[in-house]
Amino acid sequence: ATARLVDGPLKGRRIVVTSGPTHEPIDPVRYIANRSSGAQGTAIAAALAALGAEVVFITGPASVPPPRGVTVHPVETAREMAEAVDAALPADAAIFAAAVADWRVARQSSRKLKKTGGGMPALEFAENPDILAGVAQRKTARPALVVGFAAETDDVLEHATAKRARKGCDWIIANDVSPETGIMGGAENAVTLIYKDGHESWPRMAKDMVARKLAARIAEALGGPAAD
Ligand code: CTP
């Protein structure tokens, strides 16, 4: 898809957005996944495009369709996502909304695993690259603004604050994804925006509204449209 050119405070700005889950294959018919629907990342990409940004949308197999007016790069695994992100740089900002699998199966079977008399197969795992940390800590072509997410189920603020510092990103958007919040897979989100020297909690609102508020903040941080 070709990007639509919209006039707005992000005109001329290139922004990379990751979204959705990743799938990590076990064998040709099975994979490991997570519950991310891609809704929040999709809403963010749409909101950035609506403000005039040229959005490169790198998405795992999401359950919601990608927005219009962005360049879509579908990927499956964390490693494919990492490669697509690298290829999309340089950019003015990068927003990491994807729920990247932390682990992949170390040795993917080229044949379907079969039941045997010998009991269940043992899967061995390898750690996936941390895409956000890799970009945030780049020595060259680091986007001016790098934003991560922190989905937590307990001690949300504490964990997310430590996560921002550890990864070296500028902002982290923390949210509580405990099942009782209904946020994972739901239409609403309640987030706290954490920056280097403080944080602010936003009231629970539609994911679309979170996206628009965040896009406005990003426009502010980048200081208006790019000079020609
Ligand atoms: N992320 C990433 N690549 C990974 C893992 C995570 O880019 N391999 C990004 C996510 O897109 C998100 C942020 O890092 O923006 C935080 O993800 P999260 O899973 O909360 O952090 P982890 O460092 O994986 O820590 P945890 O052990 O809590 O899962």
Ligand code: CA
């Ligand atoms: Ca993780």
